[in-house]
Amino acid sequence: MSLNESVYDRIKNALGADGWLPEDFVLRQVPDGGMKFADGAMDGTIRFHMGPTKSPDISGLTVVLDLASKERFDDAVNALLTHVMNGGVMLPVIDALQDWVFDHPEDLKPDVIGGFCRGLLVQAAEPEAVKFALTILEMLDQEPEKETQEIVRTLAKSEELTLFCLFFMSSWDNAMDEFFELAKKLKGWGRIHAVSMLKPETQAMADWLLFEGWKNEVMNEYSAMIVIKRAKLMARLEAESIDKKLFETATQLISASLADTPLPGMSHYKNAEPLLMAYVHHAKAMATTLEEYGTIFDIRDFVDGQEGFASGEQIGDICTELLDSEACRQVISNSMQKGDGFHLAKAMGMEYAEAAMDTLRDDWKNSYDLIDLLLPEKLFVDEIVELFENKLPLDEMASGPEDELGTDGSFSDYGILSYVVQGMQQVPGRGEKLIAAALLSPVVGCRNIALTTIDKWRKADFPISEGLQQALARLKDEEVNEKTKKRLEAF
Numbered sequence: 001m002s003l004n005e006s007v008y009d010r011i012k013n014a015l016g017a018d019g020w021l022p023e024d025f026v027l028r029q030v031p032d033g034g035m036k037f038a039d040g041a042m043d044g045t046i047r048f049h050m051g052p053t054k055s056p057d058i059s060g061l062t063v064v065l066d067l068a069s070k071e072r073f074d075d076a077v078n079a080l081l082t083h084v085m086n087g088g089v090m091l092p093v094i095d096a097l098q099d100w101v102f103d104h105p106e107d108l109k110p111d112v113i114g115g116f117c118r119g120l121l122v123q124a125a126e127p128e129a130v131k132f133a134l135t136i137l138e139m140l141d142q143e144p145e146k147e148t149q150e151i152v153r154t155l156a157k158s159e160e161l162t163l164f165c166l167f168f169m170s171s172w173d174n175a176m177d178e179f180f181e182l183a184k185k186l187k188g189w190g191r192i193h194a195v196s197m198l199k200p201e202t203q204a205m206a207d208w209l210l211f212e213g214w215k216n217e218v219m220n221e222y223s224a225m226i227v228i229k230r231a232k233l234m235a236r237l238e239a240e241s242i243d244k245k246l247f248e249t250a251t252q253l254i255s256a257s258l259a260d261t262p263l264p265g266m267s268h269y270k271n272a273e274p275l276l277m278a279y280v281h282h283a284k285a286m287a288t289t290l291e292e293y294g295t296i297f298d299i300r301d302f303v304d305g306q307e308g309f310a311s312g313e314q315i316g317d318i319c320t321e322l323l324d325s326e327a328c329r330q331v332i333s334n335s336m337q338k339g340d341g342f343h344l345a346k347a348m349g350m351e352y353a354e355a356a357m358d359t360l361r362d363d364w365k366n367s368y369d370l371i372d373l374l375l376p377e378k379l380f381v382d383e384i385v386e387l388f389e390n391k392l393p394l395d396e397m398a399s400g401p402e403d404e405l406g407t408d409g410s411f412s413d414y415g416i417l418s419y420v421v422q423g424m425q426q427v428p429g430r431g432e433k434l435i436a437a438a439l440l441s442p443v444v445g446c447r448n449i450a451l452t453t454i455d456k457w458r459k460a461d462f463p464i465s466e467g468l469q470q471a472l473a474r475l476k477d478e479e480v481n482e483k484t485k486k487r488l489e490a491f
Contacts, residue, residue: 004125008151011158020157020185027127027160039160040189041218046091047163047193048222048263053092060088061097061132062104068116069109076116080129090131090164098139114140121151127160134164138171156182162190166197176201183213192222199230206231211249214256224256225265234271237278247286250279255295258302266302273309276302280318290335293328294344323348339363342373353379360384364391368416375426385431388420394433398440401479406443414443421446425453428462436471444481451487 007027014025027039060083067076101108113136120133134152137144144152149172156165162182169178176199183194195213200206210231214223227233236242237250254276257265266272276299283296300319303312322328329350335341336355339362345352356370357380364387374380392413406414421438424431438450454464454472464472472491479485 006123006125007130008122027158043091044189052095056093056096058093058097068113084126084128090128131164134168138168159188159190163193180205188217191216195223220256224253228253234275251292251295258298276315290341296322371423375423381427389433394437398437402442403480404442414446418446418449421453422449425456428457428460439471439475
């Protein structure tokens with residue numbers, strides 16, 4: 001149906017000897033609106049943060065179905081490609097489209113449409129066209145043939161298509177086995193979606209969920225609360241004794257679920273109170289690491305903010321006892337000597353600044369975020385500015401504005417410069433050389449962070465120096481990005 005290589009062939013031809021895709025395989029290659037989405041990221045954002053579109057325009061897709069029913073297949077394909085090329089995305093309109101199909105049975109020929117969509121699965125060159133086919137095939141009241149099942153299993157190995165394949169597989173007799181197999185092999189959005197739909201039917205599934213399923217390359221918080229519930233973490237923690245592996249896993253899961261972002265977390269869990277009580281009970285004997293004490297600190301903060309927790313005060317008291325212990329403070333001190341633990345030390349009122357600055361001097365490329373602890377307190381300001389002025393090749397970096405996003409590793413220094421320049425918002429008048437270099441960097445985001453910092457200074461009634469005024473004047477003359485040009489009118 002297209003002269004381009006089909007999505008199915010691209011996936012099938014890329015499979016390795018193990019039957020799975022290599023880590024660097026990317027199906028979604030075209031930037032959307034100037035941003036490059038990882039495979040599955042757009043649908044993940046829609047699913048978890050936006051939801052279905054209210055009253056969507058599905059007229060373009062209903063035309064596709066009408067044409068396909070009339071066996072005008074070439075016209076149907078062209079209509080579908082037109083919809084996709086105009087930015088049509090399937091996930092927000094699934095419900096509306098399926099409702100329309102149910103409401104118009106007399107206008108459609110299921111057998112003909114089924115054949116058309118099965119053809120799309122292997123011939124369509126656009127991922128959204130494949131998703132359209134899966135959406136329609138999901139509705140047909142028939143057990144898919146083995147050939148179709150194998151095609152869908154292949155498509156599901158691409159994390160851009162996993163979610164739609166999961167929807168399609170959900171009516172299969174062995175759906176949970178299929179979900180489990182996918183979840184074990186995928187690492188990104190595909191794993192997140194598979195775990196969200198996996199309801200363990202065996203102990204092996206439950207154990208894998210608990211110890212591995214929530215780990216992904218996107219954000220563990222997307223799966224943590226699901227796993228806590230379905231792997232029955234509370235029941236496991238209520239045992240009189242547990243092993244270190246379970247305690248470490250519980251620490252990570254609880255830490256990832258205390259906040260209500262990106263999904264509703266512990267505050268929406270009806271068993272949060274007994275779960276946390278069971279955890280801190282074991283922590284009395286088992287807490288030995290910085291991560292564990294950090295989680296205990298966060299639990300205390302969490303229960304302090306909860307109303308209606310009958311045992312909240314008791315949980316908080318146990319946390320305080322653990323945090324006030326010599327063992328805890330020794331763990332934090334030892335961690336700071338290794339370049340970690342500064343945020344927890346500051347939160348607990350321990351001395352941290354000298355050790356943080358030592359780490360920043362020794363490992364500035366990997367620890368530049370420590371300025372967030374020091375600059376707001378006006379600590380080591382001059383030394384921090386001098387450090388980054390000397391370490392970053394500012395003259396080379398101020399090569400002039402370009403329309404560069406700076407997303408690959410070769411622009412790492414610009415990421416550091418942006419971070420430090422943003423930190424200068426805390427100390428008006430400092431770091432002007434850094435800000436001037438950022439204003440004239442090729443990376444759009446770096447220039448805009450410099451503008452934001454200058455704007456913060458202006459709002460704090462801090463006079464802008466002649467040197468920065470000159471850099472701004474040059475930028476106005478040379479800026480290439482239209483949005484930034486517009487923004488510069490206010491300077």
